[in-house]
Amino acid sequence: GWTVHSSSIVQLPDRLRAAQWAFAETGGLHASGLFTRSGQLTMSAEDVGRHNAVDKLLGRQLQERRLPLSELMLFVSGRSSFEIVQKAFLGGVPLVAAVSAPSSLAIELAERCGITLIGFVRGDRFNIYTHPERVQIA
Numbered sequence: 001g002w003t004v005h006s007s008s009i010v011q012l013p014d015r016l017r018a019a020q021w022a023f024a025e026t027g028g029l030h031a032s033g034l035f036t037r038s039g040q041l042t043m044s045a046e047d048v049g050r051h052n053a054v055d056k057l058l059g060r061q062l063q064e065r066r067l068p069l070s071e072l073m074l075f076v077s078g079r080s081s082f083e084i085v086q087k088a089f090l091g092g093v094p095l096v097a098a099v100s101a102p103s104s105l106a107i108e109l110a111e112r113c114g115i116t117l118i119g120f121v122r123g124d125r126f127n128i129y130t131h132p133e134r135v136q137i138a
Helices: 006-019 021-026 050-063 080-092 104-113
Strands: 030-035 040-048 073-074 097-098 116-122 125-130
Touching: 006 030, 006 040, 006 073, 006 080, 006 116, 006 125, 030 050, 040 050, 050 073, 050 080, 073 080, 080 097, 080 104, 104 125
Parallel strands: 073 097, 097 116
Antiparallel strands: 030 040, 030 073, 116 125
16 A cells, blocks of 8 residues: 655655745735655745645646556645635645644545545654554654
Protein backbone atom coordinates (compact mmCIF):
# COMPACT_ATOMS: atom_id res chain seq x y z
CA GLY A 1 0.00 0.00 0.00
CA TRP A 2 0.80 3.69 -0.12
CA THR A 3 2.92 4.82 2.83
CA VAL A 4 5.02 7.81 3.78
CA HIS A 5 7.62 8.08 6.53
CA SER A 6 6.96 10.58 9.33
CA SER A 7 10.37 12.17 8.69
CA SER A 8 9.14 13.29 5.25
CA ILE A 9 6.01 14.89 6.71
CA VAL A 10 7.82 17.03 9.29
CA GLN A 11 9.98 18.53 6.49
CA LEU A 12 7.01 19.83 4.48
CA PRO A 13 6.54 23.27 6.13
CA ASP A 14 10.19 24.29 5.71
CA ARG A 15 10.39 23.01 2.15
CA LEU A 16 7.22 24.84 1.13
CA ARG A 17 8.34 28.05 2.89
CA ALA A 18 11.65 27.94 0.99
CA ALA A 19 9.69 28.02 -2.29
CA GLN A 20 7.46 30.96 -1.22
CA TRP A 21 9.17 33.99 -2.73
CA ALA A 22 6.04 36.17 -2.49
CA PHE A 23 5.48 35.30 1.17
CA ALA A 24 9.06 36.30 1.90
CA GLU A 25 8.31 39.67 0.29
CA THR A 26 4.85 40.31 1.81
CA GLY A 27 4.38 37.98 4.81
CA GLY A 28 0.73 37.61 3.85
CA LEU A 29 0.18 34.83 1.36
CA HIS A 30 -0.98 31.26 1.65
CA ALA A 31 0.78 28.47 -0.19
CA SER A 32 0.11 24.94 -1.31
CA GLY A 33 2.56 22.35 -2.52
CA LEU A 34 2.62 18.91 -4.05
CA PHE A 35 5.28 16.63 -2.63
CA THR A 36 6.66 13.18 -3.32
CA ARG A 37 6.58 10.61 -0.51
CA SER A 38 10.23 11.39 0.20
CA GLY A 39 9.28 15.03 0.85
CA GLN A 40 10.53 16.54 -2.41
CA LEU A 41 8.50 19.53 -3.62
CA THR A 42 7.28 19.02 -7.20
CA MET A 43 5.15 22.16 -7.57
CA SER A 44 3.88 25.02 -5.42
CA ALA A 45 1.45 27.92 -5.72
CA GLU A 46 0.74 31.04 -3.65
CA ASP A 47 -2.35 33.19 -3.28
CA VAL A 48 -4.05 35.48 -0.76
CA GLY A 49 -6.55 32.66 -0.20
CA ARG A 50 -5.50 29.12 0.68
CA HIS A 51 -8.30 27.66 -1.48
CA ASN A 52 -7.06 29.64 -4.48
CA ALA A 53 -3.51 28.39 -3.91
CA VAL A 54 -4.83 24.81 -4.10
CA ASP A 55 -6.90 25.64 -7.20
CA LYS A 56 -3.82 27.04 -8.96
CA LEU A 57 -1.83 23.92 -8.13
CA LEU A 58 -4.46 21.37 -9.13
CA GLY A 59 -5.49 23.42 -12.16
CA ARG A 60 -1.96 23.29 -13.54
CA GLN A 61 -1.86 19.54 -12.98
CA LEU A 62 -5.19 19.16 -14.80
CA GLN A 63 -3.97 21.27 -17.73
CA GLU A 64 -0.84 19.12 -17.95
CA ARG A 65 -2.97 15.94 -17.86
CA ARG A 66 -1.27 14.66 -14.69
CA LEU A 67 -4.42 13.68 -12.78
CA PRO A 68 -4.95 11.60 -10.74
CA LEU A 69 -2.15 12.63 -8.37
CA SER A 70 -2.18 9.28 -6.57
CA GLU A 71 1.56 9.31 -5.85
CA LEU A 72 1.76 12.81 -4.31
CA MET A 73 0.94 14.57 -1.03
CA LEU A 74 -0.75 17.97 -0.76
CA PHE A 75 0.52 20.36 1.91
CA VAL A 76 -1.20 23.66 2.67
CA SER A 77 -0.37 26.63 4.85
CA GLY A 78 -3.12 27.43 7.30
CA ARG A 79 -6.10 25.18 7.95
CA SER A 80 -7.52 22.20 6.03
CA SER A 81 -11.12 22.87 5.14
CA PHE A 82 -13.83 20.64 3.70
CA GLU A 83 -13.20 22.30 0.32
CA ILE A 84 -9.48 21.56 0.35
CA VAL A 85 -10.12 17.88 1.12
CA GLN A 86 -12.77 17.86 -1.60
CA LYS A 87 -10.32 19.31 -4.14
CA ALA A 88 -7.67 16.76 -3.10
CA PHE A 89 -10.16 13.92 -3.52
CA LEU A 90 -11.13 15.11 -7.00
CA GLY A 91 -7.43 15.39 -7.88
CA GLY A 92 -6.73 11.86 -6.63
CA VAL A 93 -4.42 12.97 -3.79
CA PRO A 94 -4.25 10.34 -1.00
CA LEU A 95 -2.74 12.53 1.75
CA VAL A 96 -3.42 16.13 2.81
CA ALA A 97 -1.31 17.84 5.47
CA ALA A 98 -1.46 21.35 6.91
CA VAL A 99 0.32 23.64 9.34
CA SER A 100 -2.87 24.20 11.33
CA ALA A 101 -6.07 22.38 12.32
CA PRO A 102 -8.56 20.69 10.01
CA SER A 103 -12.25 21.53 10.31
CA SER A 104 -14.60 18.84 11.60
CA LEU A 105 -16.20 18.63 8.15
CA ALA A 106 -12.76 18.14 6.59
CA ILE A 107 -12.12 15.23 8.97
CA GLU A 108 -15.47 13.62 8.16
CA LEU A 109 -14.94 13.95 4.40
CA ALA A 110 -11.36 12.64 4.56
CA GLU A 111 -12.56 9.63 6.54
CA ARG A 112 -15.28 8.85 3.99
CA CYS A 113 -13.04 9.46 0.95
CA GLY A 114 -10.08 7.42 2.21
CA ILE A 115 -7.74 10.42 2.48
CA THR A 116 -5.09 10.58 5.19
CA LEU A 117 -5.55 13.96 6.87
CA ILE A 118 -2.75 15.46 8.96
CA GLY A 119 -2.73 18.74 10.86
CA PHE A 120 -0.52 20.83 13.11
CA VAL A 121 2.68 19.91 11.23
CA ARG A 122 5.09 21.89 13.41
CA GLY A 123 8.63 21.10 14.45
CA ASP A 124 8.99 17.33 14.61
CA ARG A 125 5.31 16.67 15.44
CA PHE A 126 1.92 16.39 13.74
CA ASN A 127 -1.55 14.99 14.36
CA ILE A 128 -3.06 12.28 12.16
CA TYR A 129 -6.86 12.56 11.96
CA THR A 130 -7.83 9.92 9.39
CA HIS A 131 -6.36 6.81 7.77
CA PRO A 132 -3.12 6.61 9.81
CA GLU A 133 -2.09 3.39 8.06
CA ARG A 134 -0.34 5.45 5.37
CA VAL A 135 2.11 7.00 7.84
CA GLN A 136 5.17 5.10 9.10
CA ILE A 137 6.26 6.54 12.41
CA ALA A 138 10.03 6.61 13.01
